[in-house]
Amino acid sequence: MRSIGLTTLFACLVLLIRWAAAGQTHEYNFTTGWVRRNPDGMHEKMMIGFNGEWPIPDIHVNKGDRLIVRLTNGFDDQPTSLHFHGFFHRNVDENSNQMDGPQMVTQCPIMPGDTYVYNFTVDNQVGTYWMHSHSGAQYTDGMRTALIVHDEDEPFEYDEEMIIQLSDHYHKPYYEVMDEFLTRYNPTGAEPVPQNILFNNTVNASISFDPDTVYLLRFINVGNFVSQYVYLEDHEFTIVEVDGVYVTPNTTSLLYLATGQRTTVLVHSKPESNKNYALMQIMDETMLDVVTPGLILNRTNQVLYNGEAPFADEYFIDSFDGVTNDFYLTPLEKTALLPDYDYQITLDVKMDNLGDGVNYAFFNNISYVAPKVPTLVTAITAPKHLVKNPSIYGENVNPFILEYGEVVEVVVNNYDDGRHPFHMHGHNFQVVQKSPSFLEDPSGNGEDGEPIPYNSSSPLMEFPDFPMRRDTVVLEPNGHIVLRFVANNPGIWMFHCHVDWHLEQGLAALFIEAPLQLQANEALTENFKQVCSTGDVPVAGNAAGHVDDWLNLAGLPRQPDPLPEGFTWKGYVAFVMSCFVGIWGLQTIVHYGLSESIQDDESMYNKLKELLEEPAESN
Template identity: 45%
Template sequence: MALSLFNFLIIAGLHLFPFIEAATVTKDFNITWAYGNPDGAFNRSVIGINNQWPIPKIEVNKGDRVVINVFNGLGNVSTALHFHGIFLRGQTEMDGAAGVTQCSIPPGSSFTYNFTVDQPGTYWYHSHVKAQYPEGLRGPFIVHDPDMPFKDQYDEEIVLPLSDWYHQMVSTTLMSRFISFANPTGAEPVPDAALMNDTQNLQIHVQPGKTYMFRIINMAAFAAQYFWIEGHTMRVVEVDGVYTEPAEASMLYLTAAQRYSVLVTAKNETGANFAIQGSMDQDLFDAVPDGLNPNVTGWLVYDGAKELPKAQPLDAFEPFDDFGLVPQDGEKLLDKADYTVTLDLKMDNLGDGANYAFFNDITYVVPKVPTIYTALTTGDLATNPAVYGVNTNAFILKKDDIVDIVVNNNDPGKHPFHLHGHNFQVVSRSADEAGPFVANASIEAAFPSVPMRRDTILVRPNGNFVLRFRADNPGIWLFHCHIEWHTASGLIATMIESPLELQSSLTIPEDHYAACRAAKQPFKGNAAGNEKDFLDLKGANVSPKPLPAGFTARGIVALVFSIISAFLGMAAIAWYGAQPLGKGTEMAARGIVAEAGEGVGEGEVTGTRPVGKLE
């Protein structure tokens, strides 16, 4: 009898094992140039994968191991991939922030990302090299959950990325104009179009009475979007990978990098189709260009034979307030902070005349040695922020400390902030023009007992917020504005979490070092590459010097106009050079010829996605 029971358990275990064993999902990605024309207005170079664009969606299950073998086939620029919102516990070297957790991958080099995903939810992946993801190197990363608490409340899932789009090359043409003495006010280039699922005129076919879970991801470089579905109510059930108690919303506001999962129940009749609307937040733009269409419209299609109606005009945007969301796990407000990181934000000019972004009067500059390698090779001094360089805004966090991040926005713009390696409790968020955060008993008493949790949050113009998290994930994690123009201009801080533990627990794969060697980039010593005296930072990468005392942005503007007035002929040439690039110009700028790739829609989701081809 005992033997029979033993055999039964063995046989049962063998049959069950395939169902409980996590899978390994392997992707072979050749990052290449391609061509795209998602709004049907202008054909231009894009960064694709395996000669195709849009790039593929990654779908895995919670607990899976993900292996992504990357080859940089771009030919003329380095690259990297970041997995936005994935915690990467014990695997900080896989975070993909070039200059921070790895050397960038040079052209012709290979690199493997190998990590386990232990969290469900809606995420995305994108390049973390300056201004590459606005060129198209961004896509959804979905982690399915067999224990999803709402799985019995919907019939199908629909992944719905939102984004903005520029007709000119962002990483070269527009970025060089943005960080320039000729743009002393720091006015960001305004997108030419809004996109939905990397296209316009999207049609999503639905069946009466069914409930759909929309995973909405804002993959924009700049523009937040208001989002709504006419005639339908949304039930929010997830934000940034955190399940929430269901909350009804008629309109959402998604900053760049935020995600929502919502349940939408289709109507029982097929008498009409309904507009799905995204509208860029024009408050972000210094000036709205004439003729700009800030909207992108798709449709819930109940009957393909019926008309696709125009979206109805609104008197005002009235989006759902995410601050009141309650995480379904009921995690209470963490105890009072052990350590507070206060970051005072401003935008200002430096001695080269360009406008930069600052935390505590410091603008971020990528160090010569990626920060992770400094943490691993500076011994006990790894707990001294000085070794990471002045311009990295480094903060040392102790294991399991409760940390508050306070951002005081001394700027009239809105800024969406993202923390790598964690989500955070949003314990306080001010209205516009509230000024800096001032801690006192009454304010702290008003902190929510079960705060909303996510990984990307908006600070209001001249406002503030307080974020709280537990430093339970040793690693090197960026905290930065996710407007790509502001990331490029230095609105970044670096959280150095338990560096001495990293020294004893972390092993860097050899191909990561090989990428550094191929890039001729040092990977030992302090931020300046000094392997002998870790406190000697001579030769480190630093920002331009400050402006001379009393010299203002207004003075720079006057100087610029004087130069323009003196060189009218040069201005005419500059005007000509500012026009949209043609095929030949784009190809010459890249120095290579890219094969065209054509994106393919899936299932019942269709749209207009014209893609140019070389002739």
């Protein structure tokens, strides 16, 4: 009996240790729906909330915890999905690739009334993340929130933490904005200009500081389009984390966050509480094709030390040259530059019109179009001898096959004069090169610059010994970036611009990583299959839905045909202007021609009348 008791006690102790190591389980039941709100105080609109609530509450977990989110589609007429931005989903025993979220990539769209369960362990990742819809541009209307993974071994100390979500804001619903954007009547592809920028889902906000206190501020740009600068009057930021990666502390006065990026800073408050200070958020005006009348580029938020003191005045930045360049940040955990690549992927970014007159975005002249079957389904159900054949995934998803364990280098050359924040699912990457903007000629003569692609034989910067790692990096206008990572996470991982308008234009590629290992690790869950069934999406087959002949791509959704030669957006503009001038000329001719004819007729009539009224001469 004594021996049995000790054995039982030991077994219980082992189970207790394992339970403690496994962490807690956080379960959420969310139903999407429209909630009427007025975030900027200027226009009431319908925002997308969970369970009738908006803003959606932040989620907090600890490293090693399990997160279960049951997402029910409460919309009447549109699908939805949920992406956990920045998470790797590496756990091979959890069917983890199905938890990533982008519809028709790693899952079927969740149709109205249906529920999809996201269930995964937050393993070996800490820091600042967020979650958002990955269906259309839904998160533009508020389907987003912060997701923080706390770490008991944080390498810095602070007294209090705050989450600050930055975003742009549109008064029209996202689907109306998108319809007005992706149309032949917008041939230049000018991105929709937001009506405002928000600070924690409102404007003219405030946060409170106590004197002589250290604050941890987690900044997240959860917007669709516009990057933002952040400046705190007469205070300094010490950057300690970006995109879930701890960095060697770096002190600055000015931050820059593109959409999808996160930057966590320490701020030591003033010793006195005799005044308040301006916390400025500033739109990156260079991203806008036009500054619409009344648009406020410079938003003033308050850091309140003293509720009885006057509010701080608006603060203006004289120059943005001093903003921190993340290329020169160093991870706290110094991982050496990865060795020379095994596989290099070069992606050329261009924006152009196709035959329907709409302006699209391209990697290597391919604009992403979703397949008929989620790419994960194709990878799992394909015959082993074909699973590494990129053609079965459809050329219009830009598929790249990665072998397990190889060092992959991704070169992105920008042949566009816009700024693009690129985000990678399933990994963070080393930033090996990050060029400046080349909108202006580097010679300094003031002329427009030309795109400068990456030249491996003559890189612009020295390769860093310990490169910065993150999951979202900004590609400058006409410039280039070079990224490296190890393909050690089998799955289907999207690489795309996180300006969501550009993603809707097609600026995306898929990395089909270690597909043989993926087949061995991953099986479609019953919930996955049921959601696909509701949406009438096949759960086997190639990109076109064929299972009898895997190389038959008949019926594959593809980008529109190209424009006839010579027709570009400039050609469209010239054509429209020519028509306008021609019509105006015809109107002018007709107007003056008719008026002269009328005048001639009146003159003849008057002369005839005079002759008739003259007295006849006598014979």
